[in-house]
Amino acid sequence: MTMLRSREISSASGKPRPKRQSSDIIQPSTPARKQEPGAHSLDGSSPPTNTFRRRSPCLESLNGFTDKEVSISVCSKRKSNVGERFLSLRSGKKVAKRCDGIEASGSEIDTRKSDVDLGSEGKKVCVDLVEEETNIVSKELDNSGDNALVRRIVNEEKGKTVMDEVEDSCQVKDVEMKCVEGCEKLSSSVSRRKYTREEKAKGIQVVNLSPPITRVGVEEMEIDNSIDIQNPPEASVTESAVNDALNQNGNGSRNQHFRDFAEKNASRFARFDAEMEEEEELSDEEVEQQVEDWPGPFSTAMKIMKDREENTILHDGIPFSSDIERTSPIIWAPRRSDSFTSPPRAPSLQELSMRVLVKNADAITSLDYVPDALRVKLCQLLCDSRRMDVHFLDLLVRGSPTGICVPDCSWLTEEQFTQCFNNCDTSNLMVLQLDQCGRCMPDYVLPSTLARSPKNLPMLSSLSLSGACRLSDVGLRALVSVAPAITSINLSQCSLLTSSSIDMLSDSLGSVLRELYLNECQSIDLNLILTALKKFEKLEVLSLVDLPSVRGRLLREFVTARGEALKQLILTYSVKLTDSSVKDISENCPNLSVLDLANVCKLTDCSLGYLANGCQALEKLIFCRNSFSDEAVAAFVETSGGSLVELSLNNVKKVGHNTALALAKLSEKLQILDVSWCRDMSDNALGYIVDSCSSLKVLKVFGCTQITDAFVRGHSNPNVKILGLKMDPFLDQLTKNLADS
């Protein structure tokens, strides 16, 4: 059911409702609860291959909001014979588990979508409600053929959909209620609500109220700043009215009261950014029109595949795996002979000696003559096993090092840092990596250590201070002022940095900076740094993971100005982006080799079309939880997937045999492939891929429960490592560049 936040009122029953209900009982409002990501997700949380941590929702509450109590009321109506269950979302919302036969755009719960099921009489309605800046896609798959309508509404802010209805049908009611025919079936034990469909073609958002409305304060709801939820007086009035009304009446007039209540309260949600809304809608419409006009290779490939699909047998429009097996044109026979087993490979001498070194790191007296690459590896191993200490850092810092790379400085204290770097000769230092240095790097230690003299870091070209959560604009300015030659700077998770830091960077490093990583920098607003970003003349790598301010218009401006030089664009979790953004990227970034669009859930097959026609040089492409169809992915691979070295189709659920065929055909260069959670990939398909992609080194199949030994033991590729099955160890595979290990 859709959930609305409204003021808290005391429930009649006075006790918090349990989260899960049996299918006959109507779902009351959910108690808000902080839940760990992926705790109740349908298919499990994303596998460890996702390198970007999600912040827990409790950190995301915006200013001034934590004190407000926003309550969620959830009401779901279900048929008793539908095997529905509720799952609780991380944000405390309830999600009705989808029933068979419903395909919703595949997003999992921890991407803040909820699946809503209004089941009745064989009509199943699946509504995905997404928090604030995300989409509401509702599909009505109607067996009786009445409203087969797929509708997408771009929802910029929370409550948008309601506003949508409002603006479309303002003459009618504030809230549009969807009536599913035959939903008059009210069982006495279940209080159900009768919805009237004001406008049949538009019914998306449903306001549901449960009779004993239990509202619980939600503190961690992510709510955009522009939403003004300051209607406690209004709400309490209406609530008390509703409460009275509810308490008085029985089933019959309940609907009327629900409707009244909804009418009164819907206007509270009617806030949205008018410009943004119109602009996004417009651009989406443009987009949809334009793709149809292209007769390019991508659409041709799509068409061929679709025709092929239509000729095969399908059940109810949805091929089940067993059908795929039957209709799949892939013929792959697992190898028969058991004699082909790769001989056990002895660990390399370098590895063996490193292990001994890590164990006896305190006995090392000098790292002279040890090349940088080995120092880095040693450091990594030490940090992983938590044996890294000041002694080793001293060894690293001694002399005039060219590279100091410590991937985890969480053990380092301020005093130790000051002592180490007080007298460090940094005149030849080219690479400085002090990740997770939040503990040891407040602003005030820098002037006496790294920034102790102007031009203290003359050769520094790569600086990584990810996790420097105590570093503010002042400290960064001090550091950058002594390092004029920085070409790569990583400021991920530096939560105190604001846009003035980026302005400062563009002023001092505008002509040299090539790589900029601003992942999860909460205080940086893309709006304000757009001008600064455009000043970087040579920017090749831009990483903007999980920045809520990343929007289509802003991205468009940036890529139009600087897209020519862009080689890597990381936009994980930029949930506001749509197909039009991908269009902009593909038109303006011809040299793009790395593109990360994981968890950008609004994208559709059109995006693949744009990418196929625009970015021909893609080597690393990361998708995760994008809802692309099998044919589209296959068409993309066929038309421009030839240069792919790493491809992630993690949780791109519909991927199946078409993609397998395409991959096997055209990907000789493919080294890393991630098909985790793609349950339509059969043993045959995977075996075919693995045997055909001769360069394949790593295959990730987390969550692919459909794979059997027929594939695992039957494939003939001696080099490939299969990760994600059963309890095989994989932690040592989580290196930055898997292909190098």
Added chain:
Amino acid sequence: MRETVKLISMDGFEFVIDREAAMVSQTIRSMLTSPGGFSESKDGVVTFPDISTTILEKICQYFYWSLQYSRGKETEFHIEPELTLELMMAANYLHT
């Protein structure tokens, strides 16, 4: 095809080992098999002016251990801690 090769350390010590053992090192393998008429491939002798005798001896022991390992006999290869740093650097150079 010669059956054995000779590896010479910085001090002039000569270690004569099987060709198959020496090929465990990618560097030595490419030295011995690369076309171009290099003296290493012709004579089967490789000199390592940067590697000391103790280290080179240990490396040769590693070669034989590695061959044993791939034939199924999986034992442990012990490394004296004081040799480890130099050994690591030599192993890095030899790609082994």
